[in-house]
Amino acid sequence: MTQASVTGVGVLDDIAVERAKTGDLEALERVYRSYEGLVYSLARRICRTEEDTEDVLQETFLEVCRSIRSFRGTGTGSLTAWVKRVAASKALMRVRREKYRDADDLPEDGPAVGVNDVDVPLQLDLEAALMQLPDTSRAVVWMHDVEGYTHEDIAEMMGRTVSFSKSQLARAHARLRGWLGGGH
């Protein structure tokens, strides 16, 4: 039996996962308690606002409750990957939907560090620098470099091309490098 984590409502194990698949609300709560931090952290790094993040958290677990019966994986390891995938899709969907808010993507041509960057303090805290990036490039950095998704995965979830994902990653790193200097 695989143990995923100890939670406030008990241990999430294979039996709890099987019970959750039957729609058992207690077991589903265990799933929620085990993954709420993981999902929230992932969504918070991708979404711009707290409100969006909480919406993604809620949408993710509603989807988990609806679709867990068709989850074909076994064990908590594959459940973790599945829950993360659902969360990432929801967060990226929101980024796509909210794109009208700003000229979001970093341009594919032109200087990697733009003129607007003179307004940004030279030495930013890493977390602040991350949040300073446009939504799409922040999402790509987080998904690729932290969560370990491939450019192919990211392109598919974002509805963009692989080269777009690669280009956003390169430009985001160029910006972070400029803002953070040699600190990171």
Place this chain on the structure above:
Amino acid sequence: MSELLAVRDGEGTAWARAHVDECAFCREELDLLYRRVAALRALPALRPPRDRWGVIRAQAARDRRGRVLKRTGWGVLAAAAAIAVLLGVRTVGMLGPTPAVGQTELDALMEQSRGLEATLRSYDPEGRVLNARAAGIIANLEDRIALVDAGISQVTTRGGAREDLIGLWRDRVDLMNALVNAHVTRATYVGF
């Protein structure tokens, strides 16, 4: 930067790899890249500021109930009603001198239940947003109604006693009343 990323990801050209080996500046940049990513991965995990389980649970319970009702198309309850009528006819001899009284009560309870279902639908509960407390109360009531429905289905299928059926329908009406009240109270509150 894209060349450095390609080298890091094992996709760099032979020329780029050789260059990084030879060029101190690019080696330093690659090292910075590794350190930056390590620092990103080391950022602390975050916790949601509010507990959302109450809202999610309520919605999940509503979805589940909706799925069950859609799947059966109210068929279970209709079948239960039909079987209850048959049961009433069949058990006339067994239930003593006043069988019609029990059947009348059963009919009245089923009619009341149908009326409450109609009232509930008129509040459009699916289209409203619930606060966590109301959602928890409503989810609990819906769970209990689902259990009673399962009981009704079981009793009617195995041809159980009419008293049991009357008791279950009475429970259902009480729970439906509580559910309608929960929605009405919330609607009034929102109205202010």
